[in-house]
Amino acid sequence: MKLEQGQIWKTNPETHSHNGKPLYLRIVQLERLSVDYKEMHDPKTGNGQHKHATKKQFCRMIKGAELSEG
Incomplete structure (x- = not known):
């Protein structure tokens, strides 16, 4: 799996969710050891919260x- 800026990932509810529903994570900024991403309930609206994680943490979430396709 190769992470790229702009990708949108639909999470597995068993791994990363909100009230049992999957979340969508869009990669905003990708660096060598860290990822800035936006956590959204619906990727079409674009409403969400910006967050930061290490690459290792982000890979565990996804x-x-x-x-x-987004």
Whole structure:
């Protein structure tokens, strides 16, 4: 799996969710060891919260996730 800026990932509810519903994570800024991303309930609206994680933490969040066409 290769992470790229602008990708939108639909999380696996068992790994990363809100009230049992999957979240969408859009990569905003990708650096060598860190990822800035936006956590959204619906990728079409674009409403969400900007967050920061290490690459290792981000990869754990998207374990079992699917890459969305977005």
